[in-house]
Amino acid sequence: MTETEKLQLADILCGVVVPLIVGVIIIALPAIIAPGAAAMFGEMSPIPIILTIGFAQMVILGVPLFLGLIWNKWAGGAAGFLLGTLWYIANAGMYTFDYFAWGYTEWNFFRDVSFLGYIVNAMLIGYIAGSLNKKSFSFKRMLVSSLIASIITAVFQFILNYQFALEPSRNMTLADPGYAFFLIIVPQIALAIIVPIIAKVFTWYGIYPGGRT
Known part of the structure; x- marks a missing residue:
């Protein structure tokens, strides 16, 4: 057993x-940057939404994508x-309790198919990216695998939101489908570019299963 190296x-x-x-x-995005973007671009701008909910979804989807x-x-x-599953429980609970507080007791978002889509997506x-990449450390292959997986899951989530969501969620998508799709696809395209870069950097330093560290 070798002696532990000195702290460097x-x-x-x-x-x-x-x-x-x-x-x-992570804290600054919803607490400082998003409100600032809302003040600058307006409350209806997609930028504050992308910086908050979009960023949170990027984290939830980014970890499995990275591991794949x-x-x-x-x-x-x-x-x-x-x-x-954690994202589904958090969002379904938040929306259900919010609607209960507003007096709409008929909406239980735990049975909203579009929310279950968070688990599936x-x-x-992670599975699609891993299947396509096949443990390759080629940046080009990782990027292509990420883009394919991200686009597929974005389209899948949009279909769920458009066709199968509970009425409150579905109405938001039906009101402006293009805008709704934009809010889904932009964070996932960004994710598909950022994660392969991070993964490639990790491979340089041997930080992966079976690597040096």
Whole structure:
């Protein structure tokens, strides 16, 4: 058994500084940046929505996508199931309780098919990307796999929102289908570009299952 290496500056940067920066960014998006964007572009602008709900969905879908690319389809699918389930419970609960508070007791979003789509999409994006990438560390292949998986899941979610969602959710999509699709596709295209870049950087440093660290 080898002796543990001494603590180095790189360890502090990667283990403390970088996670703190990421945490601050995650908090700043809904707390500071999104309200600022709403004040600048207007409440009806898609930018504040993308910076809040869109960013949250990027995290929920990004982790299984990343694991699918850098590990395998099973890891991506399993992570998607776990994170998608958490997102489903959180959103269904929030909307159900909100509508109850407003006096609309007939709407139970736990049975909204479009909300169940969060679980399915999170599983699909990780599984599809992993299946197409086949553990390749080629950036081009990771990018193409991510784009295909992201576009498929975005279209799938839009169909659920448009055709099968409960009336309150469905009406928002039917009111402006183009805008509704835009809000879904933009974060996922961004995700499909960002995640392969992160995955590629991880491979440079051997940070993957079976790697150096």
